[in-house]
Amino acid sequence: MAEDPAVRPGPGLPGAAEDRPAGVVHSAFALVRALSEAPGPLGVTELASVAGLPKTTAHRLLEQMAEERIVARHDHRWAIAPGFGELVRAGRRPSPLAAAARPRLDAVVRGTGASVFLHRMADGVLDTVYCGHGALLAPLMPAPDQRLAAAHPAASLWRALAAGQVAAEYDEVRPGCICIAAPAPLPSGGTIVASLARPADREVESLKRPLERVVSLIAADERRLRP
Secondary structure (H helix, E strand, O other): OOOOHHHOOOOOOOOOOOHHHHHHHHHHHHHHHHHHHOOOOEEHHHHHHHHOOOHHHHHHHHHHHHHOOOEEEEOOEEEEOHHHHHHHHOOOOOOHHHHHHHHHHHHHHHHHOOEEEEEEEEOOEEEEEEEEOOOOOOOOOOHHHHHHHHOOOOOHHHHHHHHOOOEEEEOOOOOOEEEEEEEEEOOOOOEEEEEEEEEOOOOOHHHHHHHHHHHHHHHHHHHHHOO
16 A cells, blocks of 8 residues: 555654754764763763763764764773864964964973873863874874873873862873873963873973973963963
């Protein structure tokens, strides 16, 4: 018997092909919102509960977003990755913060051989402001992997944000690598975190205070350079 056109799913009706992508988008943004409002990385069970999604749906979407570098996972915990902040700032002019950070952090990279990154956390969005790849880490991991490691859910960045002070991570994100991170509040809002990574056979303890000083100077410079 011919199908009655009156009962076919149509635009705006449950089951319509046009509605399915919208449902996926809604669910993906529910996960992003949940992560952005969380104080740190979340497990998929807790994240699915906060976002109001089935666990299997949340896991599938997280895996897909990880491929686009919107989220990142470590030890079954998830966090916003720098890729999301890059989408937010796409098309913008270089910020006063980036202008203030580059000369100071370039000097740190040259002076220590370390890889150095600066992130800004504001309104739950993690934005990559600066990337400096030092010579010491090149034999251990390529530059793209270094950038992902800097904002990894187990990275010192998250510990520094949570504690409000310098924090360290030893061999957890990448065997053979150690990383320290120092935060500072921004006059314009949000918090910046400078991360410094070196091979495990190079000490970093003596660099904690200098890194704290540099990130504080960047925050002060940002206020001066703002229009």
